[in-house]
Every structure is written in structure tokens, then in C-alpha cells.
Amino acid sequence: MLIDMDRLGPYTLAPMRNLLFPVFGLLLFGVAACGSAPAQRRPSTDYARSNIVREEFDPLTLKDDDFLLQLVEGLTIPTIPTSAPRSSGTSTRESTRGYRIQIAAIIDRVRAEGLKTRAQIQLKERVYVSYDDRTRLYKLHVGNCRTAAAAETLRKQTKHKGYPEAFIVRSRIEVAPSPYRLPVETGFRVQIFSATGRESAERALKEARSRLEREDVYIEFEPPYFKVRVGNFKSKSGADDFLKTARKNGYDTPFPVKTEILSSPR
Incomplete structure (x- = not known):
């Protein structure tokens, strides 16, 4: 059915105009909103750089x-x-x-x-x-x-x-001895002095080397004593023979002990 606009009076079209204006306003707002795409957020340059792994660091350079x-x-x-x-x-x-x-x-x-x-x-x-x-x-x-x-x-x-x-x-x-040291074996030495302090034993060692006129005088530590012993005797008879020499040089109570000795006496 066709509407004859001429028959419609000004009072009839007024309500229709009032409805069309809001509709056109909404359409224009929607077109404007769709015309601009949302801006993409990009991470800052500083943050991106901070996440880069630095491979040039060498922990061995730390002293x-x-x-x-x-x-x-x-x-x-x-x-x-x-x-x-x-x-x-x-x-x-x-x-x-x-x-x-x-x-x-x-x-x-x-x-x-x-x-x-x-x-x-x-x-x-x-x-x-x-x-x-x-x-x-x-x-x-x-x-x-x-x-x-x-x-x-x-x-x-x-x-x-x-x-x-x-x-x-x-x-x-x-088991094998160090190549820097002379080989050792079991033998005998003559003990002439014993003390709880290292310094006392060292003084006795120096005195014994001077008094006995020999260099094969040693300090052996057997807790808690530092013991001064003489010689590298392969047999007990050899140590017993030295007892006489020790007594003649002022050592009243020397006695032989079985211990490790150098294979090549100095």
C-alpha cells in the first residue's frame, strides 16, 4: 500500500523526523568509531634489550x-x-x-x-x-x-x-715411594732424646750432630713426643754397637728402636 505524502500533514511528519535524527546520529558515531583501528602496544626498547642473553660473559674471568x-x-x-x-x-x-x-x-x-x-x-x-x-x-x-x-x-x-x-x-x-725421596726400609735407630715440644727437639738435634759429628740425626714425631734418633742401622747389632759411642759422648740412656730408615745412609 502506497502512502500519499501529500495527504499527510505537517503534524503527522513531525514525530517521524524526531525518530530519524537519533538513528542517523548513532549510525554516524558507529562509522567514526570503526574508521580508526586500535593502536598496538609495543614493548619498550629498554625492556626488550634487558631480556637479551649476553653470551660474552666468561665466569673464568672472575679472579x-x-x-x-x-x-x-x-x-x-x-x-x-x-x-x-x-x-x-x-x-x-x-x-x-x-x-x-x-x-x-x-x-x-x-x-x-x-x-x-x-x-x-x-x-x-x-x-x-x-x-x-x-x-x-x-x-x-x-x-x-x-x-x-x-x-x-x-x-x-x-x-x-x-x-x-x-x-x-x-x-x-x-705404595711406591716418591721419586724425590730416598727409598726407605725397616731397620733400627738409636734414641737419645725425647720432648713434648718441637723446639726442644730441634735444639737437641743440632747439639747431637755437633757432638757426635754425624748428619744422620732425625726428629720423629710419635704423639705426643718429638724423639731425636740417630743412624740408619739395618740390624740391631749395628745399633747396639753405636750405644757405646753415644754413652761416651754424654748420652746416659740411649736405646735402639725399630723404625723406618733410609736405604742409603747419609
Whole structure:
């Protein structure tokens, strides 16, 4: 059905105009809103750069200082685990329980190997580098001592040569002697002095070398005493013969003891 607009009066069209204006306004607002796309947010340059992994950093450039581990007085001698999988300087020869001297514990393996080389030249002893999984440190141990007395002697020598905090540890040791040391065997020496202090024993050693006119005088530590002993006698009869000489030089109560001696007496 067609509507005759001429028949509609001005009062009839007025309500229709009032309805059309809001409709056209909404359409125009919608077109304007769709005309501009939402702006995309991009992360800031500083934030993006901060997330980049820097691969040029080398942790080995950090210069951590070497340090010594000092044994607290009153504690028992520590034992080195026998199942340490990583070690340097240990041969495939037979081993047994014994003692070594710990001189350092270092974080970096390269620096530990460098210190090992210097220590071997300085101490004239075998030096071993062992990695401790528990502490994650490379520990440097010196020597192959079968007895606590021999270990104490080596500890004192190591201390006097620049390692003041060296201490004894129980460890597996090589049965074969170090190439830097003279071979040893079981024999006899004559004991002439005993003291609880190292200094007293050293004074007695110097006096004995002068009085007896011989250099094969030694200090052996058997806790708690430092004992001054003379000679490298392969038989007890040889030690007994020296007793007369000792008494003539003012030593009233010398006596022979069975101990380790040098195979080639000095």
C-alpha cells in the first residue's frame, strides 16, 4: 500500500523526523568509531634489550683468590673419601691407607694445577689434586706417608717452606715411594732424646750432630713426643754397637728402636 505524502500533514511528519535524527546520529558515531583501528602496544626498547642473553660473559674471568683450609685444633685428622672419581697426579700403582698433607683448597681447576706444579718444585714432593664433590673444591695434598710420625715431619717441613696452615689428612697413598725421596726400609735407630715440644727437639738435634759429628740425626714425631734418633742401622747389632759411642759422648740412656730408615745412609 502506497502512502500519499501529500495527504499527510505537517503534524503527522513531525514525530517521524524526531525518530530519524537519533538513528542517523548513532549510525554516524558507529562509522567514526570503526574508521580508526586500535593502536598496538609495543614493548619498550629498554625492556626488550634487558631480556637479551649476553653470551660474552666468561665466569673464568672472575679472579677468586686461592685460600688455605686450616684444621681446627682439637679435631681428629680428617679422612679423604676413597671413592673420589676425579683426581690428578694419582697413578695406577697399588695403594694403601696412609697420610698426606693438605696445603690448599681451590675453586678453579686450572689454578689448582698451576699451584700443584709450583709446590712440587718447591717442596720436592709429589703433589696431588683431588676434587671433593661435597665441597666442590680442588684440594692439594702432598706426599705419601705411611705413619703419623712421618706425616708430622713432612707437615713441619711443608710449613717451613711457605705453607703455614698445612695439616695432616688420612688418605689413600701410593705404595711406591716418591721419586724425590730416598727409598726407605725397616731397620733400627738409636734414641737419645725425647720432648713434648718441637723446639726442644730441634735444639737437641743440632747439639747431637755437633757432638757426635754425624748428619744422620732425625726428629720423629710419635704423639705426643718429638724423639731425636740417630743412624740408619739395618740390624740391631749395628745399633747396639753405636750405644757405646753415644754413652761416651754424654748420652746416659740411649736405646735402639725399630723404625723406618733410609736405604742409603747419609
